[in-house]
Amino acid sequence: MIRVNKILKNSLFRSCMQEIDEAEKERIFCGHGIEHLLSVARIMHINALEENIRIDKEIIYAAALLHDIGRARAYRLHTDHAKESAEIAGMILEACGFEKAETDEIIYAVLHHNDSEKSSELCSLLRNADRLSRNCFACKAYEECNWSENKKNQGVSV
């Protein structure tokens, strides 16, 4: 996991994460801090193992760590956070030694993580884990949240 740990120490990653923490201080809905990113990574990894999907663990963790990295920039510019995340992810992945094909695979998943019309194995894993990581059943902002009843997690599932 050498390259994943490089992401965690990358200065652009860290400054984006700090900006997200600051921007979401007063947010009542789900946040996008490191706990969310690591929950997504772990759920992706578990589901990949259970479903026999053979994707390198570093690719899984990199996609999870970077999928919301453009949140603060998107809040600031009123743009799409998946697009911002994909752009920033490209720079971080290159700096952390990911190869072109790996970077393309991760960026595709990040860019389309909220778009059910576009998919790849990594993208589906990411989209599912992103939703499953949310504890809607115990959320104080359950009523105010704009997720549909179907999308909200009513309990623990896989």
Ligand SMILES: [Fe+2]
């Ligand atoms: Fe997202």
Ligand SMILES: [Fe+2]
């Ligand atoms: Fe997310």
